[in-house]
Amino acid sequence: xxxxxxxxxxxxxxxxxxxxxxxxxxxxxxxxxxxxxxxxxxxxxxxxxxxxxxxxxxxxxxxxxxxxxxxxxxxxxxxxxxxxxxxxxxxxxxxxxxxxxxxxxxxxxxxxxxxxxxxxxxxxxxxxxxxxxxxxxxxxxxxxxxxxxxxxxxxxxxxxxxxxxxxxxxxxxxxxxxxxxxxxxxxxxxxxxxxxxxxxxxxxxxxxxxxxxxxxxxxxxxxxxxxxxxxxxxxxxxxxxxxxxxxxxxxxxxxxxxxxxxxxxxxxxxxxxxxxxxxxxxxxxxxxxxxxxxxxxxxxxxxxxxxxxxxxxxxxxxxxxxxxxxxxxxxxxxxxxxxxxxxxxxxxxxxxxxxxxxxxxxxxxxxxxxxxxxxxxxxxxxxxxxxxxxxxxxxxxxxxxxxx
Amino acid sequence: xxxxxxxxxxxxxxxxxxxxxxxxxxxxxxxxxxxxxxxxxxxxxxxxxxxxxxxxxxxxxxxxxxxxxxxxxxxxxxxxxxxxxxxxxxxxxxxxxxxxxxxxxxxxxxxxxxxxxxxxxxxxxxxxxxxxxxxxxxxxxxxxxxxxxxxxxxxxxxxxxxxxxxxxxxxxxxxxxxxxxxxxxxxxxxxxxxxxxxxxxxxxxxxxxxxxxxxxxxxxxxxxxxxxxxxxxxxxxxxxxxxxxxxxxxxxxx
Ligand SMILES: Nc1ncnc2c1ncn2[C@@H]1O[C@H](COP(=O)(O)OP(=O)(O)OP(=O)(O)O)[C@@H](O)[C@H]1O
Ligand SMILES: [Mg+2]
Numbered sequence: 001x002x003x004x005x006x007x008x009x010x011x012x013x014x015x016x017x018x019x020x021x022x023x024x025x026x027x028x029x030x031x032x033x034x035x036x037x038x039x040x041x042x043x044x045x046x047x048x049x050x051x052x053x054x055x056x057x058x059x060x061x062x063x064x065x066x067x068x069x070x071x072x073x074x075x076x077x078x079x080x081x082x083x084x085x086x087x088x089x090x091x092x093x094x095x096x097x098x099x100x101x102x103x104x105x106x107x108x109x110x111x112x113x114x115x116x117x118x119x120x121x122x123x124x125x126x127x128x129x130x131x132x133x134x135x136x137x138x139x140x141x142x143x144x145x146x147x148x149x150x151x152x153x154x155x156x157x158x159x160x161x162x163x164x165x166x167x168x169x170x171x172x173x174x175x176x177x178x179x180x181x182x183x184x185x186x187x188x189x190x191x192x193x194x195x196x197x198x199x200x201x202x203x204x205x206x207x208x209x210x211x212x213x214x215x216x217x218x219x220x221x222x223x224x225x226x227x228x229x230x231x232x233x234x235x236x237x238x239x240x241x242x243x244x245x246x247x248x249x250x251x252x253x254x255x256x257x258x259x260x261x262x263x264x265x266x267x268x269x270x271x272x273x274x275x276x277x278x279x280x281x282x283x284x285x286x287x288x289x290x291x292x293x294x295x296x297x298x299x300x301x302x303x304x305x306x307x308x309x310x311x312x313x314x315x316x317x318x319x320x321x322x323x324x325x326x327x328x329x330x331x332x333x334x335x336x337x338x339x340x341x342x343x344x345x346x347x348x349x350x351x352x353x354x355x356x357x358x359x360x361x362x363x364x365x366x367x368x369x370x371x372x373x374x375x376x377x378x379x380x381x382x383x384x385x386x387x388x389x390x391x392x393x394x395x396x397x398x399x400x401x402x403x404x
Numbered sequence: 405x406x407x408x409x410x411x412x413x414x415x416x417x418x419x420x421x422x423x424x425x426x427x428x429x430x431x432x433x434x435x436x437x438x439x440x441x442x443x444x445x446x447x448x449x450x451x452x453x454x455x456x457x458x459x460x461x462x463x464x465x466x467x468x469x470x471x472x473x474x475x476x477x478x479x480x481x482x483x484x485x486x487x488x489x490x491x492x493x494x495x496x497x498x499x500x501x502x503x504x505x506x507x508x509x510x511x512x513x514x515x516x517x518x519x520x521x522x523x524x525x526x527x528x529x530x531x532x533x534x535x536x537x538x539x540x541x542x543x544x545x546x547x548x549x550x551x552x553x554x555x556x557x558x559x560x561x562x563x564x565x566x567x568x569x570x571x572x573x574x575x576x577x578x579x580x581x582x583x584x585x586x587x588x589x590x591x592x593x594x595x596x597x598x599x600x601x602x603x604x605x606x607x608x609x610x611x612x613x614x615x616x617x618x619x620x621x622x623x624x625x626x627x628x629x630x631x632x633x634x635x636x637x638x639x640x641x642x643x644x645x646x647x648x649x650x651x652x653x654x655x656x657x658x
Contacts, residue, residue, distance in 0.1 A: 355455070360492040361502070363452045364562065365480040365510035374505065378496030378545065 004035055004052050008157055008185075009126045018103045019128050026125035029113045036116040043117070045298040045330055046269045050238050051212050054183060056157040068147040068177075072398075073391035075143040075175065082150050083158025083186065084130050095138035096172070101131030105163055118242075121216040124159040124189040131161035136170045136198075143173035143392060150211055154182035163191045166198035166225075173201045173392065180209030180236045190217040196249075197224040203392065204229065205399055208236020208266075216242045223249035230387050231258035232380075232396055234403050235266030235295065244273045247281040247312075255284040259383040261376070261403040262295035262327070269298040276304065279311040279339065286383050289320045290376055290404075291327035302334040303346075309339045316346040321353065321379055377404035405430045405570055405601045406451075410462035413443075413450050413626075420446045422626035423462070428570070431598040435612050435637060436605045438623035439645050444605045445489050447623070448574045451603075452486040453479050466570065480506075481513035483569030487559035487576045489605075494546035499558070502546050503528060503565055510566065524565075531564045534594070535587050552579035560591045571595070572603040577611040589614030609641040624648060 009030060014023065036043035065081030078090050078098065090098055106125065113122070134144070146162070166172060180186065194200055206213065213236055221227050227245055245254040260268040274283040289297035297320070305312045320329045333346040353375050361371035380400050387393045406428040413421035420443045428434050438444055450457045451464065453476040464471040471479060494502065508518045532539055535557045547555050556576050563571050573592070577585055589611060592602065604617060612620070612634065620637045622630040622645070629648055630636065639647075 354492075356492045357494050359452075359454050359476060360488065360494070361506070362476040363454075363480055363486055363488075364502075364506035364566065365477050365513070366506055367477050367509065368475070370505065370509060371477075374497055374502070375494065378494055380496070382496035382545075 009123055022103050023126050025108055026122045030122045030126050033113055033116045035119045040116050046240050072395055075145045078146045080148045083160040093140050093142040095140045096136050098134050101133050120187050120214050121189055124187050127159040133163045135165045136172045137167045139171035143175050145175040148178045150181040152181045154184045157185040159187045161189045166194045168195040169197045171199045175203040178206040180211030180213050183210040185212045188215045192219040194221050194225040196222045199226040202229045204231040207234040208239040210237045212238040214240045219245045221247050221252040221254055224251045226253045228255045232400055233260045233268050235262045235268035238267055240269045242271045246275045248277050250278055253282045257383045258287045259380045260289045260297050261380055262297050263292040266295045271300045273302040276309045276312040277306055279309040281312045283314045285316040287318045288383050289329050291329050292323035294326045296328045299331045304336045305339045305342050307338040310341045312342045314344040318348045320350045373404050377401050407465040412461035414458045414460050420626055424627055428601050433602040433617040435617040435620045436623050437640055442623045443626045444623050445574055448486050448572045451572055452476055481510045485563050485568035485571045487573045489574040491547050491555040491559055493548045495548050497546050499544055499546050500542040531561045535591055553584050556580055560588050570601045574605045577606050609637050612637045
């Protein structure tokens with residue numbers, strides 16, 4: 001593993017700038033804890049051998065990036081290509097601004113090293129080049145879409161970092177469209193801070209391609225603020241998402257709705273955590289995995305209600321569809337309840353497609369293939385029941401349909 | 405239209421239909437009654453081509469074609485429709501979307517053009533209205549959270565939209581309130597013409613009073629044991645199935 005450290009985070013080499021101090025601090029943590037290994041519980045299903053085998057040699061030629069894919073709804077697009085954003089190509093709606101990150105934006109003391117678990121987040125900081133900060137001051141109607149792409153022959157390692165700050169009473173729809181390409185590493189950190197009564201609808205649509213796509217996201221939710229994620233992930237050679245939602249003040253709400261539709265040899269590993277630090281607070285999580293062929297889907301959902309966070313309510317539901325004998329799904333809800341007067345529940349089911357349902361559809365004229373696709377789609381789409389109808393929902397569902 | 409000859413069907417290695425004969429002409433309506441577990445739904449599933457319903461002897465001819473060779477969707481496209489005794493819930497699949505996909509799949513299989521979506525919606529809305537169903541049901545997932553009666557009415561909406569040549573209604577009347585029963589019967593009667601045939605499976609005389617079937621059969625232990633006109637249904641309603649034991653079973657076609 002130290003060979004990997006050497007390759008991904010060689011000491012020095014980056015030019016001196018405002019981040020130098022931060023980088024060396026992070027580098028120290030990384031050296032001390034190292035990368036996850038086979039015995040690291042949180043990483044045991046993510047095949048890091050794939051990363052170990054890669055050279056990450058290719059230097060990045062930042063030419064003119066290709067145009068980002070067009071989206072069928074009115075939105076403002078921020079295009080991140082090979083880990084970099086060209087600010088001149090970015091036009092944001094009123095009330096939102098995008099600026100370069102400065103060292104002070106990173107509260108390194110608040111980052112606790114959790115053994116090798118967060119190694120890639122530390123790596124992101126140790127190799128920090130470009131970082132961005134999206135600040136939202138008011139209720140912004142037009143969705144902001146951050147489209148992340150990499151070249152088809154991309155073989156390097158990039159470590160983009162995006163901070164999102166929502167002012168009190170502001171609102172945003174943030175959509176992440178992420179499309180992988182070549183056999184490199186896209187190791188992102190997303191740091192979201194939500195002030196009082198702000199609301200964020202966070203949609204993610206991802207297909208990782210050959211790229212090892214790793215994202216470590218943290219969301220801090222203040223009093224009365226409302227965070228909701230809607231995720232559709234087709235996975236890739238290696239896709240790993242950590243999403244931690246911290247309900248930090250009374251009446252904070254957090255919800256994660258996610259679905260992974262996997263085929264071929266796609267792999268997705270979601271580790272989510274919703275932490276109730278005070279009550280009253282409310283959370284909801286729904287996650288579904290559909291795995292066909294030789295795909296692997298992992299979901300680990302942790303709900304923590306700390307001592308004293310009374311009157312907290314949490315509801316988690318997971319469901320999986322195993323569509324081939326060679327596919328694998330590992331689902332683990334983890335409830336840690338340390339407070340009084342809380343309700344927390346979880347349901348988990350693993351199943352195959354329902355024969356009754358398939359016969360019903362075929363008896364109405366759909367072919368076996370159409371019936372199967374429709375049932376898969378229906379199973380997946382149910383995760384988005386809480387998303388209000390509109391162009392964004394239509395688009396997410398259309399994407400899902402194309403993957404079912 | 406339909407000719408069933410000496411039909412033997414096994415489910416999970418157990419023989420359920422044991423030599424069933426039945427012939428249904430174009431435009432005819434036949435009612436099938438019979439005790440619980442006698443094989444009525446098994447007959448419906450076998451006609452529709454459900455996996456696991458194995459024909460071990462005999463055959464089913466639909467417009468001269470042996471059904472055994474056809475997949476369920478091919479039978480649907482050929483004009484066969486089965487309203488299920490227990491309609492299935494399909495979470496996440498929009499009712500209107502499903503119905504249009506089904507109609508278009510059938511039309512495509514027959515080499516016809518896709519339906520115009522406006523005309524389709526209009527037709528479905530009319531059916532819903534006729535059956536006094538809330539239009540909101542179109543946007544809901546297929547049968548999910550529908551009441552028992554709404555599920556049954558939804559089957560009739562599907563039938564009306566798909567316009568089959570032969571419809572098999574498996575206890576579509578059970579679970580319906582008195583008014584809904586009448587609406588369903590009217591829905592069925594609207595579709596009747598000289599070409600379209602029906603098999604109506606029921607336990608009760610009430611539905612048959614509205615539908616006035618041409619023939620009534622009693623299915624017992626996997627065979628048709630009695631056939632007659634509407635008066636047979638009335639007799640069954642009065643006396644139950646007990647009298648069947650006293651009379652020698654008659655092999656009966658129509
Ligand atoms: N998978 C199965 N394995 C074994 N027996 C079965 C299976 N499915 C159905 N049967 C049996 O077949 C018989 C006929 O069932 P069927 O559902 O056709 O009856 P029915 O006449 O429709 O009854 P009801 O009036 O209650 O609807 C029953 O005894 C039932 O238990
Ligand atoms: Mg039955």
